[in-house]
Amino acid sequence: MTTYIPHITLPNSVFENPAASILLPIALGTAVGFSTRPSDTQATYLALRQPPLRPPPWVFGPVWTALYGLMGYASHRAVSAGLSPMASPATVATTKHGATLYTLQLGLNLAWMPLFFGIRRPIEATIDIIALIGVNGYLTYVWSGVDEVSAWCFAPYLAWLGFATYLSAGVGYLNNWTMKGGDAKKTE
Structure with a gap:
């Protein structure tokens, strides 16, 4: 089991404030999305061979916004409940451990788009x-x-x-795990 690592964990003040908990992942996700130039990202997405069941590009923004908000709300609830004065020492330790995991997962989440669309590294x-x-x-x-x-x-x-993993691996496989110059052929 990982443990609480204060230097890499979001501050408790973020988790304690419901608005900050919800808006932080939304703001970070939006910033990462715009940093990869949405028009370029959409053009690359449409140019790549895609696995079946791929959604249109406009679906991703609303879905990720809702999911970021939901994960932020979940983090607020968990930390508020787990760090309450009535919580046992074991619950406090578990909550802090979860806060570190939450921060790590947020970092991994935010890294995907620059990896895939920014530096075009599907593997x-x-x-x-x-x-x-x-x-x-x-x-x-x-x-x-x-x-x-x-x-x-x-x-x-x-x-x-799970669905995004299917899409990521499917696009990688169908395009021979390369996205050089975004010149992959669009599926017929």
Whole structure:
């Protein structure tokens, strides 16, 4: 089990404030999305061979915004419940451990888009998203012992990550794990 690592964990003040908890991942996700130039990202996405069931590009923004908000809400609930004065020392330790995992998963999440679309490294992006699923599965388990609602808030996120992993690996495979210059051929 990992432990609480204060130097890499978001400050408790972020988790304690519901607005900060919800808006921080949304703002960071939006910033990363815009840093990879949305029009270039969309053009690259449409130029790549895609696996079946791929959604249109406009779906990703609203879905990720909702998921970022939900994960932020879950983090607020879990940390508020787990660090309450009535919480046992074991619950406090578990909550702090979960806060470190949450911060790690947020970093992994934010790294995917620059890996995939920024530097066009589909192998590394797929490894990143597989690690992201693992960390989130474990985080869901950890926080289920602190606040059951928080754990359930991660269910849609885990489902979407499974689908996103399929898309990431599918695009990588169908394009021979290369995205050189974005000149991959669009599927017919």
